[in-house]
Amino acid sequence: MNPIQAGLAAFISATPSPSAQAPQGILLSQLDNILGTSLDLKIIASSFEAAQKAEASIVSEIQRLNQILGSFNPNSEFSLWSKTSGEAVRVSDELFSVLTKFESWREATGGVIQAASEHITELWQAASEGGQVPQTADVTRVVTEANQTHYILHHESQSATKLTNVSMRLHSLAKSFVMNQAAQKGMQETGVSGMVLNLGGDMVVKGQWTEKVAIANPRNASENAEALQIVQINNKSIATSGDYRRGFDVGGQWYSHIIDPRSGEPAKDIISATVIHPDASTAGALATAFTVLSIDEIKQVADENPGTEFLLVTKVGEQIPSENWSGSPIVASNSPANSAISYVNLKEKLWNEKQELVINLELAKFEGRFRRPFVAVWIEDEEGQPVRRLAVWYNKPRWLPDLRYFYAAQRKSEIDMTSFTGATRSAGNYSLNWDGKNDQGQLVKQGKYTVFIEAAREHGTYQLIKQEMNFNGKAQDKPLPGNEEITSASLSYRDK
Secondary structure (H helix, E strand, O other), rough: OOOOOOOOOOOOEEEOOOOOOOOOOEEEEEEEEEEEEEEEEEEOEEEEEHHHHHHHHHHHHHHHHHHOOOOOOOOOHHHHHHHHOOOEEEOOHHHOOOOOOEHHHHHHOOOOOOOOOHHHHHHHHHHHHHHHOHHHHHHHHHHHHHOOOOOEEEEEEEEEEEEOOOOOOOOOHHHHHHHHHHHHHOOOOEEEEEEEEEOEEEEEEEEEEEEEEEOOOOOOOOOOOOEEEEEEEEEEEEEEOOOOOOOOEEEEEEEHHHHHHHOOOOOOEEEEEEEOOOOHHHHHHHHHHHOOOHHHHHHHHHHOOOOOEEEEEOOOOOOOOOOOOOOOOOOOOOOOOOHHOOOOOOOOOEEOEEEEEEEEEEEEEEEEEEEOEEEEEEEEEEOOOOOOOOOOOEEOOHHHHHHHHHHHHOOOOOOOOOOOOOOOOOOOOEEEOOOOOOOOOEEEEEEEEEEEEEEEEOOOEEEEEEEEEEOOOOEEEEEEEEOOOOEEEEEEEEEO
């Protein structure tokens, strides 16, 4: 049994569209370490077998394209071509297409989108390691080197000539290209009527399906945090870029990983940009560009690409939607201060609303295995009673008892079908947040509680981590021991 067939996901009854004639179901599949991030799939099909074939086609296509376009794959076609110099090399349709897209988007964004941005990124990476901001002279030098003509495309022979030795990477456009190609492959399978392909927070939605997508809050992007807005997506793509999850810590100061190639400086005014567009490449390119461009430039580029919707979040937290933005803001539910009286004696000291617990965990990576294990994370009080469920990741009701400690305590859990768009996460790395409230939305009293992290893998191992912590208002960090399924985990009780 190969990795694609092992541990098949749920096939849940669904009605994707009034026009659908045959009975339909949804295959839910969660994979990790795909192109350096996570891959979540929803495949709407007339049979489990059809959905299974589509899933295999999607993953196979992603792996095939990684062998062509992979910037971090030293043996990919792109990596081997980038080592050539002054020689016209015939390249594949896929590589030629992505190189052409870079040329087009470089012109369309005034130089913001280009493959040589990696050259400037390397300078900031070195600055992070050295703990000092780059010297102005060094920034000027790498900007000049990056803004050269790095290759020439020969359309008649479908070849490309590399002109410089400057570092290049394709992932800013290759990701959306791969997503679209893979989704198309999956849709070609007989019996498949719809699909959601979510690669690290960017999505392609195709066919007879409308997906509810929550937009992550860039200043609280935990898996269970409240989103900024909700939007409905049908036969479109949505992409988000931002300064969180990835970046550079230089001497204690955080800088975005997105660099403006025109100045050599990290993006700073727009901390999150979400773009909806019928074309995946356009959504991906504009989401990146919009974190760098000015508001006036953003509106101009959006007008030049009909069908573009965007939502921007500035560094002061202002949300700026395009005039045609179709999303709906989420109104935070603020419970009255006395809502916890029935649960907490008035003499007890309540959890400080300005504090939070952040739970970070890294799932183990296994060569040739991509499926995410089933995971449950929750909080119990000193009496062993469940207080707050933070996350339950599984894909079929029959597998829930495999999370045996969680199942014994809570018995049931609904699968959350909402997708999230946000800045790309690193593979296997997840963050959860506890705001000190119980499942009824009421603040708990300060004191000792136990954090549980449970993981179970079909045809794999079972692991349980539990850690008591005193939430008494005093900030503290606590690393947790890893195991076969969870490489590392940590608790950080801190001010928000």
